[in-house]
Amino acid sequence: MLKFSDTSDAVDSSNKLGFAGRTLDPQAEKRDESSLAKALANPDAQFLLFARNKIILKQGTPEQRALFSHAEMRTLQGDADLTGKENLILLGEAEGIAYLALDTDLAPEALTLPFEASEYRTLYTHNLLSPALSGMIAQGAALLAWHKTHRFCGRCGQQTEMRIGGFKRVCTSCNAEHFPRTDPVVIMLVTHKSAAGDHCLLARGAHFAPLTYSCLAGFVEPGETIENAVRREVREESGLPVGQVTYHASQPWPFPYSLMIGCFAQSFSDELNLDQDELEDGRWFTREEARAMLDNNHDQGLRTPPAGAIASALIRHWVENPDK
Secondary structure, eight states: OOOOOOOTTOOOGGGGSTTOOOOOBOOTTTOOTTHHHHHHHOTTOEEEEEOSSOEEEESSOTTTTTOBOHHHHHHHHOSOOOTTOTTEEEEEEETTEEEEEEEOOOOGGGOOTTEEEEOHHHHHHTTOSOHHHHHHHHHHHHHHHHHHTOSBOTTTOOBEEEEGGGTEEEETTTOOEEOOOOEEEEEEEEEEEETTEEEEEEEEOTTSOTTBOBOEEEEOOTTOOHHHHHHHHHHHHHOOOEEEEEEEEEEEETTTTEEEEEEEEEESOOOOOOOTTTOSEEEEEEHHHHHHHHTTOOTTOOBOOOTTSHHHHHHHHHHHOTTO
8 A cells, every 4th residue: 555654643733624635745846857757657656537627536445546557547548648748747756656647538427436536525525535645636636727727828828838747837939937826815713702702703605505604715815914815805794803813724725726724813893794795694603503513413404614624623623712
């Protein structure tokens, strides 16, 4: 069985979240134009196979379900030469084994047992894979999505080409270099202390699963600090003035290539003025109510996002730490 470097003893709160178990060595300083070909020549190389924004799985252990050997990959993908293809990325190495992500042309609905295609969220909500493997999938999904949307140069508009195994694109006309991006998103649990007790603000958008409430969230704008992004987003969506902002954890989020930055935000007020264009509903919850939602025994059937999501981690940390 292949083993990945273990981060399970790390003290970071992020380590317990879905998609956060990245343990490969990307060998960023050693990559060149021969890296991908060398990885393909490695007979022990392992492949992650993607199909239309889903990951292909097979029967096996959580450490192996998404990993395919050369022979297994060709059984599904065929024997086409992959060298120089825009849909193949070298993710990195672990213990001398190369790991690659391949965006296949397979139709998920056409797969038959022992193969199936899974939504990314399902991986952590149902604990289908090891943390290391789900982290690899987040990395691969984000890189493949970035390459699909950056095939033309932002400087001159001409076509770009993938280089150094997928960690760079270069313009074929002006030689401008483009590197994979990550979009920062703040996600925050707003809290308020008063004589009536401690409360947290949870809200839902119209697209949420029924009865599910979560934290507020939004993209960081150019020139903003994380703290100011939290304060702006909370003010825009709830009308609340926020004072202290405290970082808690972060989570890679391959939809398509974001980083969720989890924070706690203390509000000076409990008077809500919700943005109805953004939120369908929002309300204050006590610790007891939030705990019941986390444990799926709320008397109204209300619930939080599943374990493994950073919103769930923020809520649980607040519930279990009365000093917050």
